[in-house]
Amino acid sequence: MNAPTPEKIIEVRNLVKRYGDAVVHDGLNLDVYRGEVLSIVGGSGTGKTVLLRQIVGLERPTSGTIKVFGETPATLRPAQLQALRNRWGLQFQRGALFSALSVIDNIALPMRELRALPDNLICQAALLKLQLVGLSARDADKMPSDLSGGMIKRVALARALSLEPELVFLDEPTAGLDPMASDDYVALIRELRTELGLTVVMITHDLDTLVALSDRVAVLADHKVLAAAPIAEVIKVDHPFIHEYFLGERAQRAMQALAVPPHGEA
């Protein structure tokens, strides 16, 4: 039996992004398929965040095209762009939570903005999301300043999931977490991905996170996606960044984990 061809839900073609004379992307191509976890790696300042910001329509490409679910964010009117944005969740590195809002109000915010449900239902839905990310109703009224780093990431994730998206974007989701909190977060993403059938596009520096979660890895270097493939193939590409990132001593240790199937039934 032939496996069905996976549906392409993001398509980036010949993307060029410049700020004045500074070239960030120059002829970048990338595809993302439904149901996969695609990780984006690259040196600091190579344009990983700028790529995500263009995909979600927060910034316009200088030239080239980006399609998400068949739509082109850069050409949509605000109402259409908002409807498209409701199909994905974002957890960006900065601007994690609103410090003046409680945990539950942070999670409820996207639903309140949509005004599609009465508030008592929104509160119930937000509580369910809170539990989905491994927190309890006791945490609902806490303020962000009362939370640990790991809890903040979980609440931000719950908020990203509040509109039940098919697709989530995570920008350095484990940055700043200690190794244990980071492992817990990785386990959570793996679980949710299976339970909710999510497509995940994730930027990460962290090799353990990368190895544990990725179906494919896209390597950003020289203003392009140098390779987008399973890790085992990516490491064969002859490029200084790939050598340094995947084949260093620390990297080799993380890669040992590859010997254990990363999606094994745990």
Ligand SMILES: Nc1ncnc2c1ncn2[C@@H]1O[C@H](COP(=O)(O)OP(=O)(O)O)[C@@H](O)[C@H]1O
């Ligand atoms: N709004 C902006 N104006 C000018 N330059 C920017 C802007 N946003 C990002 N850049 C530059 O684009 C490059 C890529 O940034 P970024 O995508 O944040 O890198 P990273 O790969 O570390 O996420 C950096 O050199 C950054 O300084």
Ligand SMILES: [Mg+2]
């Ligand atoms: Mg970044």
